[in-house]
Amino acid sequence: MNKPMTTEELFNRICNILKEKGRLPDILEYESATRNPAPVTTYEYELGSKLAYGGNEGIYLDLWIEYSSIREKLRQKLGVFKTLHESSDAMHTMAGLLADFIIEESAYVNAHLDDFTWEGVDIYAFDKNGKKCGLGYTYSTMEDALTKKDRLLEKYPKVVVRDNATRKEKTFLQEPNSSENDAKKICITVTETLRKEIILKSDSLEQAVSNVEQAYADGRIVLDADDLVCDPVTGETRRIERSGFYTDEQVQRMEVSSFGNQL
Secondary structure: OOOOOOOOHHHHHHHHHHOOOOOOOEEEEEEEEOOOOOOOOOOOOOEEEEEEEOOOOEEEEEEEEEEOOOOEEEEEEEEEEEEEOHHHHHHHHHHHHHHHHHHHHHHHHOOHHHHHHOOEEEEEOOOOOOHHHHHHEEEEOHHHHHHHHHHOOOOOOOEEEEEOOOOOEEEEEEOOOHHHHHHHOOOOOEEEEEEEOOOOOOOOOOHHHHHHHHHHHHHHOOOOHEEEEOOOOOOOOOOEEEEEOOOOOHHOOOOOEEEEEEE
């Protein structure tokens, strides 16, 4: 698939399976998929349902999926079944339909997991024989995935990283054992922030900003070590960390800094 299946398509797909197996009850008045389809981007959802007598007539079986986002639990409607019958036998029949839908939906999704995997980044490691090791890992961001990739390459000869949203895969190979001079390059970022407060009189904010910009351009305002700003969390005036601006391949193509070999 080149795009996620929608809730409407999922409901109709399971209904077709039930029809082919003769599991749709004859007492049904209709089955209707949602009119507001939404993409199903993950298989990690819960199938919800409500089986109840209608307010005026018949029995309704409503179906939806629920899954958690960062801040809330979302619900997306799949569809509804209705019968005009209201007897106890009809209720038992509709309950059987619910059971059949749950069974077929679970079987279908488990057989097509990749069609329901459109979030995050997957990582798989392979041994020297090209065999996939374990079930792999899933991360919400590419940055976290690439960090895990580096750790896996210390142990496995091959690692594949896949962006589930685009379906694109990238293969990374373990570097052969090398001498210290051929050691892997790592890009470290050193960040310092300078700040100076300028108090002046001006007719307007725009004129004040313009005056300060001109003074800075003329060299009349110069920031130095006395203007270093401390990090509000660590209290340090500098932050040293692995750079997130470049991919590992880009770093390997860079020249070592003039003092890099001395560190």
